[in-house]
Amino acid sequence: MSNANYSEGKENYPLHECIFIGDVRKLSSLLRNNEVTRKDKHGNTALHLAVMLGRKECVQLLLAHSAPVKVKNLAGWSPLAEAISYGDRQTISTLVRKLKQQAREQMEIRRPDLIRALSQIQDFYMELKWDFHSWVPLVSRILPSDVCKIFKSGSKIRLDTTLVDFSDMRWERGDISFIFQGEKPPTESLTVLDNKLKVYQKVRYEETETEIEDEVDILMSSDILAAQMSTKGISFCRAQSGWIFREDRKETVAGLYQSEVYSISGLVLESRKRREHLSSDDLQKNKAILESLTKGNTQHLDTNGEPTRRASLNPPPESKVDWEAYISAPPGQYPSLGRAVVYKESSRSFRATISMSDDFPLSVEMLLNVLEVIAPFKHFAKLRQFVALKLPKGFPVKIDIPILPTVTAKITFQKFEFRDDIPDDLFIIPEDFIEDPLRFPDL
Incomplete structure (x- = not known):
């Protein structure tokens, strides 16, 4: 890539580059003056990249600055989808909670206008x-x-x-x-x-901790x-x-x-x-697990009577893709940053x-x-x-x-x-x- 194009990538997407480097301190200072919702040429937000690269501290920092969870890249995948692929349970759980919180906040913003419209x-x-x-x-x-x-x-x-x-x-x-x-x-x-x-x-306004963790189990166990x-x-x-x-x-x-x-x-x-x-074992058990969970059954209990939760996966190999290779790739065709995608x-x-x-x-x-x-x-x-x-x-x-x-x-x-x-x-x-x-x- 030419120096001009490389400079443009650095200038336009400083948060994204910071995620690649893994510089949490610099990311913190950049978040004061940069839009956390900004998408790069591949449609990825900084949160997408933090999840795909396994940068947990960056994920927490971006979410603390209200990085949107319900946003899709050019391939149509959200940060939550990428987190499920990566397989870290804590990250998945954090994103599920934040997604629900942001949905409630958006509804609260919309609510006064909706009530006014109905009344009229x-x-x-x-x-x-x-x-x-x-x-x-x-x-x-x-x-x-x-x-x-x-x-x-x-x-x-x-x-x-x-x-x-x-x-x-x-x-x-x-x-x-x-x-x-x-x-x-x-x-x-x-x-x-x-x-x-x-x-x-009463339709629940917020889910309980058990309901959140049940949902995480379903997400980690299914397509x-x-x-x-x-x-x-x-x-x-x-x-x-x-x-x-x-x-x-x-x-x-x-x-x-x-x-x-x-x-x-x-x-x-x-x-x-x-x-x-x-x-392959998951795929064989998939249907039975889903039926059990969606009926509200916790399929396994430990010795204390608590549900046995799905464990995090071993992380994918550390990505060898650098910022220059990522940002110079044609839109939507960047090299894989996590697990090799199995897609249909x-x-x-x-x-x-x-x-x-x-x-x-x-x-x-x-x-x-x-x-x-x-x-x-x-x-x-x-x-x-x-x-x-x-x-x-x-x-x-x-x-x-x-x-x-x-x-x-x-x-x-x-x-x-x-x-x-x-x-x-x-x-x-x-x-x-x-x-x-x-x-x-x-x-």
């Missing part, structure tokens, strides 16, 4: 119908459907649903209510009711996964009807909303996994449809605010992610979108009415309900 929307009642389908015949026959009822009053929201949790081949049905009370403090604002068992659970719905090539075009004389397709949704139907192309579900941190990727293209109506009384922005509140339910989080795209004009009264690699969902807004008579007791936990903090382990 006129009170309403709405019904969403979910129909799940799969291209796998056996799966398709057993998939559920659900009509979700949403009540909104002031900054309060209640969601009634029969679908608790849902994966490719497993779902949990019930009679569930989710209550958000915007005027309450964060630790008290989210509650889930099981109306059959007459129990309730490093990165799955996302790529919308880079997404396009909307008017759906056509008719065999000979083609015309733009229209439909009336729920007998109320005149809609224009669009075909969506370019939706790609990209799935990538890494497993260089797993032994797959992608699946989806076609989807959406019906847009100018007749629906709610705006897309209002819907996004409502969906943000009920995002703990995974399928609603997927719906919000989709609605946040740049959609054609109108409101998406019917959407047919992928939810899982083998499952699509058709969501229909089948009823909506502004109301000023929504009773307050809908948002209150009934007196005969008993608190069960473990009823919904994923919330």
